[in-house]
Amino acid sequence: MIKIVSDSTCDLSPELVERYQIEVIPLHVLLGTEEYLDGRNITPDEIYAWADKNKTTPKTSAVSMEDASTAFAEILENYDGIVAFSISAGMSTTNNVLRLAAEEIGASDKVRVIDSMNLSTGVGHLVVEAAILAAKGASLDEIEKAVLDYRPRVRASFVIDTLVYLHRGGRCSGMAALAGGMLKLHPKIVVKDGAMLVDKKYRGKLPAVTLNYAKDMEEQLLRAKPDRVFITHSGTDPAIVESVRSYLESLHHFDEIIETHAGSVVCSHCGPGTLGVLFID
The missing domain is CATH 3.40.50.10170 (Rossmann fold)
Structure with a gap:
């Protein structure tokens, strides 16, 4: 075996x-001089509180x-x-x-x-x-x-509520160009060739933006491997998550729609309010 x-x-x-x-x-997640294990002894909410208090992104290793x-x-x-x-x-x-x-x-x-x-x-x-x-x-x-x-064939993307965490951490190509509009934009971040890139930029309130983000992928979703689709988020409003789930259910395509909460490492760099729909094309 x-x-x-x-x-x-x-x-x-x-x-x-x-x-x-x-x-x-x-x-590992490092908050100043304190070191923690992702998923074992630190939560995303504790990370957000520390990051906001110290105005910096936690280090991960x-x-x-x-x-x-x-x-x-x-x-x-x-x-x-x-x-x-x-x-x-x-x-x-x-x-x-x-x-x-x-x-x-x-x-x-x-x-x-x-x-x-x-x-x-x-x-x-x-x-x-x-x-x-x-x-x-x-x-x-x-x-x-x-x-x-x-x-x-894996399609991984996220829509971001706040750009503060990605900007602080310098983890995403194209962040400099977005810095001037940090408080107005909700970018779609895609993973391509092993790197995070800024794709489409949405404006508006997060509930509408998140649902539009999911709907914009409908053609791909309908040809996706039907076994499962993930809704993965970093502590997003349950009503927003449910709206995306309802939309995915309305496609009558996936055998399983699985909600997961992003771990401490991903949350450290994306911040709260991030949501992604991930599938195999």
Whole structure:
């Protein structure tokens, strides 16, 4: 049997992690001199409070070599191999840490490390697909080939309520051009080739903007892989989330519409009020 592992930026809920028997290794969040583990001992609301008080974006860092090598070694006591996913290598050194951890324990032949070239449930889609294959008894080669085929088809995008966090962190190409209109624009951020880019720019109140953002993708949504679509947000008004869910339900296309809350690392850079609809084209 093959075990599926992901770093914590996959933003899969505890229920999904349990359902698909996924092992999650946390990234680190630094609030000043205090260090926390994503999804373990820090919440997005605590991060927002700290960031607003200190007028800066928290720092985040890759999974630790110790955590990764320990997890790999323990898993390989009971499994034949591991497929491990990381947030885009262009956004974090986590991918390299996972590779080095496999080398450190002499298991490079048993551990396939996949650069998702994505973030949040853009990673999560690949992780779930891998877990489904692993449960069916697929081999390392079969799982790796399948997820690499899916990888360029993952569509990850978000509409942002406040540009403050992305601007502070310098994480998104095109932020300088938007800085002058920070309080007026709600940009659509897309992940392309492993990087975050500013796409369409919306104006107006967030409820209308968020629904329009989802509707603008209707053509793609109707040809998407129908198994699941994620609504992933960073603490968005439940009424806004429900309006997007209702719209997706009205398409009568997806077998499952899954709501997840973004983890601490993603929330650190996107801020509150962010919402994305993520699917496989």
